[in-house]
Amino acid sequence: MSTIRYPESNDLRTLVKFCENDGTIWLGESRMILMHTAALGTLRRELMDSVGQAQTRRILTRMGYASGVRDAELAKRIRAHQSLQDAFFTGPQLHMLEGIVRVTPVNLKMDIETGSFEGEFLWENSWEQDVHMKEFGRSSEPVCWSQIGYASGYTSAFVGKFILFKEVECVACGDNHCRIVGKPLEEWEDAEEHASYFQSDPMLNHLMELRTQVEYLRTTITQNVQTPQLVGISNGFKQAQELVSKASRTSVTVLLLGETGVGKERFARALHQESSRRQGPFVAINCAALPHDLIESELFGVEKGAFTGAQSSRMGKFERADGGTLFLDEIGELPLAAQAKLLRVLQEGEIERLGDDRTRKVNIRLVAATNVDLANAVKEGRFRSDLYYRLNVYPVTIPPLRERVADIQPLVEAMLGRFSTLHEKRLLGVTDKTLQAMKGYPWPGNVRELENMIERGVILAPQGGWIELEHLFTHVSEAKSWESAISASGSLEQGKAKKCSSSLLDSIISSGMSLEQLEEELLTEAVKRSDGNLAGAARVLGITRPQLQYRLKRNTP
Incomplete structure (x- = not known):
């Protein structure tokens, strides 16, 4: 022995x-x-x-x-x-x-x-x-x-x-x-x-190589190459991708709809790269990032002396995008005056620079995007109805990441490869528990939030190691609250937990508290323990942040 x-x-x-x-x-x-x-x-x-x-x-x-x-x-x-x-x-x-x-x-x-x-x-x-x-x-x-x-x-x-x-x-x-x-x-x-x-x-390796070659030849023949920037396998993603692919073979104006951070610009670039205008420029502008008094000059250009400070003539975004694609992000933030000029460009295919009395022909493909409800903005008088109908010819809705759970793993793998190269880091990947937690997280910031989180994880994870939950958050309390939401409901000693659960129920029933009072106490304590972080409190309770906000408002006198 x-x-x-x-x-x-x-x-x-x-x-x-x-x-x-x-x-x-x-x-x-x-x-x-x-x-x-x-x-x-x-x-x-x-x-x-x-x-x-x-x-x-x-x-x-x-x-x-x-x-x-x-x-x-x-x-x-x-x-x-x-x-x-x-x-x-x-x-x-x-x-x-x-x-x-x-x-x-x-x-x-x-x-x-x-x-x-x-x-x-x-x-x-x-x-x-x-x-x-x-x-x-x-x-x-x-x-x-x-x-x-x-x-x-x-x-x-x-x-x-x-x-x-x-x-x-x-x-x-x-x-x-x-x-x-x-x-x-x-x-x-x-x-x-x-x-x-x-x-x-x-x-088997030889057979796999042959299979890869056949797939490559089939892809080349059908010319159905997936754009590298777009990564996803979910039904919602595939549907949006198919709509964009069909639109790329035409010159129709496309309106991309979806929450902030879902990747609307990536879809716009994919549309440009698949279209016959791929050799032309792709020009992107965020309408919400420009002061209202500068939007028209940025879009349509300006002539020398048109206003104080205009010391030289310069082209606007429309002229720079001539022969290619112009992407207008957050188009719902355009002021009404700029909306009227934009409508004319779409209808006539010509622009006027500020301070100029002659028109210039432009040949552009317009792709617009917004995260606001344009139909509601029309009712409130914040958006022109004629421009809305002109833009809404071919809408494409990109679902939020929380509705595309199947896309999380391929997105994480693609981002890991990119950021590992960028930061010269060799990592084994993301642990199973971390990936599981990602699939249960509501992702209020969508793909952009995931991208930022993965880059932070790559930086914080040890060389040659795994990315764990603690590497994805800047605050330890957030990591613990997220982990508790997906952690085990028990361990090898779950018998004790069941006894605690039984005694807890007895205490609640004997206390005489109403269901509404119990819910209010539970919500308040979860928010308190999460240091006021509603997202963290929602994860602790196993609900989404909107559900938590709704319940808090309902219980507020």
């Missing part, structure tokens, strides 16, 4: 959280699942029948290797200040905590600086040999393929050098237990044979 002892595992147990309300299980920042071993056995058989034993072993080994690498990253974080041996034992202990196998250390010698490693472990209650024997019976060779992949991946990532584990004894082969031995790859005589199972199949 081994004399090597594991450290206490309480620090690992507290990492496991069950969020039954969200349908998630967490191990630290990584999302986990519980599965029937019978289902995994069925998958094993399906793989064996379809791709054969060698390829099945390769797939399962690589899957285990990836899992081991993730657990090694976790081990370095949570036991960074413990002894080297205790830190390393995080992997075997996690393997047991995850229900994979019981691991008993027999021998362990390692030196991180020199990359030397020698380890021997006994395995008992291996789920993998159990399901293999149920599906296929006794085997002539060891069958714990994913577990060997895990041990090799975990140790390689921990030591910083490829450590190959081999299963030298296996219960499926008639042995009393499974035994594994690990050492650097070059120290194994049959290293090349076993290392091949950790590599992707060359034939």
Whole structure:
């Protein structure tokens, strides 16, 4: 029996959280699942029948290797200040905590600086040999393929050098237990044979390359190339993208509708790049950012001496965009005088500079955008009805990010690649818990807020590490309130929580408080604990900020 002892595992147990309300299980920042071993056995058989034993072993080994690498990253974080041996034992202990196998250390010698490693472990209650024997019976060779992949991946990532584990004894082969031995790859005589199972199949790689080439040729032939600036897979995004694509083949004036930050300018640029005007200029102007007395001169140009300070003639945005596309953002902020001139440009295709009495022909494609209700602005007299009808020929509504949850992950991946290059940072990505939290966040600032948050995360995350919740917020209180909204409804000790819940209900009922009083107290306390941050309070309560505001107003006398 081994004399090597594991450290206490309480620090690992507290990492496991069950969020039954969200349908998630967490191990630290990584999302986990519980599965029937019978289902995994069925998958094993399906793989064996379809791709054969060698390829099945390769797939399962690589899957285990990836899992081991993730657990090694976790081990370095949570036991960074413990002894080297205790830190390393995080992997075997996690393997047991995850229900994979019981691991008993027999021998362990390692030196991180020199990359030397020698380890021997006994395995008992291996789920993998159990399901293999149920599906296929006794085997002539060891069958714990994913577990060997895990041990090799975990140790390689921990030591910083490829450590190959081999299963030298296996219960499926008639042995009393499974035994594994690990050492650097070059120290194994049959290293090349076993290392091949950790590599992707060359034939599959070749097929993937051919598939990529076919897709590229098909895309080139159909000329249906997605504009690089637009990233998304949700139905709402695809619908808006399709409308823009259809409009690009015409000269129709397009009105982009949507909340601030949804990416209206990106859609406008995509429209320009897909149109026949792509060789011409793309000129963008934010109407809300210009003083009202300068808007006309900015749009239509000015002649020398037209007003005090006009010491020379200059072109306006319309002339600069001649032959291309003019994008007018926040068009609802245009003053009525400028609206009248804009309508004439759209109808006649000509402009007059300020202080000039001659007209100039312009050939532009107008794309307008707004986040206000123009129809309501017309009723209130803030926007000309004739201009509204002229602009509203081809409206395209871009949904807010909270309605495009499927787009969050591809957007995050694209932004990570861009900002990692910009800031010369090598990162592993965003943790599972952080991504899950992003999908539940209401994103009042839409894609622009996500972009700013990811850039901040790239800057704050450690080199070679993961972006976690704490890296996405400037205030610790915000991070904690957001994390509590998506955190576990309990951990391995949920029995206590249920008892607390029961006693809480008894206290509320016996207090005699009305439902309205209870709601008012709960809302007030949530806002107080979030330091007046309504978004944070809403996340704590599990509702959206508009819902919180509505309830606060309803309860205000």
